[in-house]
Amino acid sequence: MELTGLFFYLVSVLIAGGIYAVLCLALNVQWGMGGLFNAGIAGFFAVGAYASAIVTTAVSERHLGGFDLPIPFGLAAAMLVAGVTGWAVAKICVRLKSDYLAMASVGIAEILRLVIVNESWLTNGSLGISGVPRPFGDMVRGREADLLYLAMVWLCVLCVYILCQRLYVSPWGRTLRAIRDNEDSARAAGKDVDWFRLQTFVIGCAIMGLAGGLSAHYFKFLSPSATEPLLVTFLVWVMLMAGGSGNNRGAIIGALAIWLLWSATEIFTNRLPPEWITRSSYIRMLFVGLLLQFVLQRFRSGLIPEKSPEIRSD
């Protein structure tokens, strides 16, 4: 029994790890390839989660919809709504220089949070949305459903990875790296810098929305207080820096490594004396904060450093 328990604990860790891997790939598009600082990851994640939940839940009086559509429509809607939100943000903010974009993205996340908390006709406010369906929810239940969901999440990771890898090696990705490394020379070469940045930001946000949708269908319940937004954003940043920004495989490995570390410290901190156990999540947060400082100073290129594809001249 002990062993099956451990196995399904590992399954739940890997599901969450897969969702983080999608987020990390999205941030890699924005920061790793495009050099765009986004500190509002949790905002786009939440937009995607709510979009997918509203599209797929049964009709309810407490929030918009639901529209009771199949889950693929929900995930598509998550990407669409998060992408459109990202487009609106990028239209205004993408011209800002790095530090200013960072400040603005914090504000965007805050405004998205305000909208979700206050517009209860849309999201049922702080009470949240319940009864979000799982794929094949009528056929499989319990632990088998977790296994099935694990497969689905990692299928999404694979698809997003292939997409990101195609983007990276394409001429589009090459232009993006040129802009990231030297904006002025890319502009001098005739590249429309703002337009490329806008596309990058929108693609990244849409993928973040997908991750949000995946988490909504996993937890089946959604409320503004369900996750600590800053923690999500921060963990994804640590994952990408540790994995190797600019490298898609690095992004996935980084997400898995940090998430396993985060989950392992949970097992460890649960053995602390009871008066410390309530504070264990703060100890873990402190630990991850220090880990980021270590990575930034000693380990900047990450587990799998970026390696630009060879340039063919034929």
Added chain:
Amino acid sequence: MIDFINLYLVPGLTIGSVYALGAVGISMIFGILRFAHFAHGDLMTIGAYGVLTAVWFIPLHPLLLLPFGMALAIVAALAVDQFFYKPLRKLPTIYTVIASFGVALIFRSLAQLFWSSGNQVFIPGVRPPLVLFDTFRISALHAQAIILTVVIAVALHFFLTRSKLGRAMRAVSDEPELAAVAGLDTERVVRWTWVIGAALAATAGVFAGMDTSMHPNLGWNLLLAMFAAAVLGGIGKPMGAIAGGLIIGIAEETATYTWLSDEPLISPSYKSAVAFFIMVALLLFRPQGLFKGRLL
């Protein structure tokens, strides 16, 4: 009209004072070290908790115990600069921004570890406001915050224009290469920037904590408005940051006034969006701010 002053303008000036004191540090750090300090809000939290701890042991008014909070915030700021920011100074500044984002989390988790994650108050109980000229009401705390901010602004002005150190700071902020060539000790200027920024952050944190209640997210929640204030005043212009803070505070509060109809112009729950829109509009149309700050 008197309601407008009592319920919108005075609270706006009070929260504006908090923003102003925080934004001075952000603006100076941005001007001298060239990066947006994301941990500044949480530095305020640390300073305010320092005062809160002092209040538990010494039965004096929290404002008299400010030096304890300032000392704690200064030690924290100098330590993170030494260990976390200084090693990254040769790299593009965005790495320092990421590091400061991490420091914000470190500060916050330390606050949650040592001072619990719940709400705490400096002085229990409700105090009646002072009533002047029969109709003008102001709480003692609001009066203290506004007056102390004015005093600090005047002192800061004389420090920056008259003292050798203050002029060195402005020199490094305006022309770092020229200042270094002229033989100014840049590291000394950086150290004093942190000292002043942290001391003012602690003061702002105490006012914010006394106005509502003390909790670990206190400072982070104010960060956006303080960035907006620093941009509005012009980066690297401490006096501009004070003006910017007051303007943002007043704008946030008065935006919820019933200007056009019986309904508030902007629903109070969206108050913190006002600062964001002011900031984005400025960055797009007048990035140097009101007082011709640096363009980075």
